[in-house]
Amino acid sequence: MSRLALVTGGTRGIGLAIAQTLQRDGARVIVCGRQAVNLPGIESVITDVTRPGELAALAVQAGPVDVLINNVGGSLGGGKFTASTVEQWNGAFALNVMPAVILSQAFLPGMRARGWGRIVNIASIWGREGGGGAAYNAVKAAMISMSKSMATEVVRDGVLVNCVAPGSVIFPGGGWEKKQQADPAGIAKFVEDQLPRGSFGHPQEVAELVAFLASDRASLIAGACITADGGQSHSNI
Template sequence: MNLHLDGKKVLVTGGSKGIGLAIAKAFKEEGALVGIVGRDGDLLKQVADAQGFTPFQGDVTEKEDRERIFSGFLKQFGTIDVLVNNAGGSNGSSVMETNISTFEQAMHLNYISAVHLSQLAGAVMKERGEGSIVQISSIFGRESGGKPTYNASKAALISFTKSFADEMISHGVRVNGIAPGSILHETGNWKKRMEQDPEKIAAFVEQNIPAGRFGTVEEVADAVVFIASKRASWISGATLNVDGGQSYSF
């Protein structure tokens, strides 16, 4: 299937490892020109050089960095066709054991950064009359399986996706989301947990994932590339679960 992404300018936050790196690779395989964002400048450059991406170093929790990154992307590529807000993370513990500042940090990383970058990209896309924004949320944005800070920030992102999609679709800009379930990769938490207690994690998979295994970063990336493409032209405001049935087992 031709996704018509050849030559498209794509920006992926958190693109130097894990799901973000797989997303960046998938767009490049479709012929897109890809910029990736990361905090670790050395890792970012190493990955960008190896894969043929353009690196943009910065911390997306910082307003000035977001503006600098986006301005740099426009200077490099001239415009933006696709934005993928993938940067995120999980922190804290139970509600009563988590300081309010940790909730604030989670919102800045998982939600505010995506909102601001969506505004910046949306302004350019609206003027051009086309574009696609994809938010990487989580099935835990609809459930309570993750840490409360993570659940709340991802739930906010899912809600924002719907609101912004309604606002932008009349201007030719589609806003959608992908909600991964438990994904296994080398730099992720599930890999660490599996190494620490393989029996416990095997039991988790058996009890919680009907497909009988963890998902892969490539499976998430395939969904992102499709929903960002014109082949998904009638999809707007959706957040698609990519979880092997995990969300239906709760």
């Protein structure tokens, strides 16, 4: 019987590539976003994950999810700590961390009872080391820490929780493409100076790692945070 996967923020970019790759690998897939999309063979549910009532309704509507990909997130503008506002911090936690907490708590009991489950939290290289905006860095670090806590509590029940930390990933309509269109020379210099392979990552390259972690083949991997960044990040670990 095919497994049921839910990808938050799965209507474009990295989330969409993950959804389509899980579908390719045999899962029944549900995605959510604030706008409806038409994706062949994938159920799309309109949900604003920052609204607790809509998130709770999604958890009920989705059914017995076996594979949860907590992908939705973003920097909401980013910026330095000294220039950040309380609203920005609350917004960053509400978009990145709390949907992952709430949906994981909703689906973990069923996964544990069935003796099989996978949760992959999409963080960023900016949760593993300094860089990016202050609030974004903090929320992605929180997701990495949370993944470790969750993993050790549920691995005995056949549920594996891990984290993936992408580097800079470009796709049509995404943040990096907008920056590139606004400042082609500046982004060309960024690519040359900051990206060792000389090119951005692509959503499919992140999706292949996530699909592996969501599979039976990843049986010994729990509580890990794995980069998909072409060598962009500077941490030794």
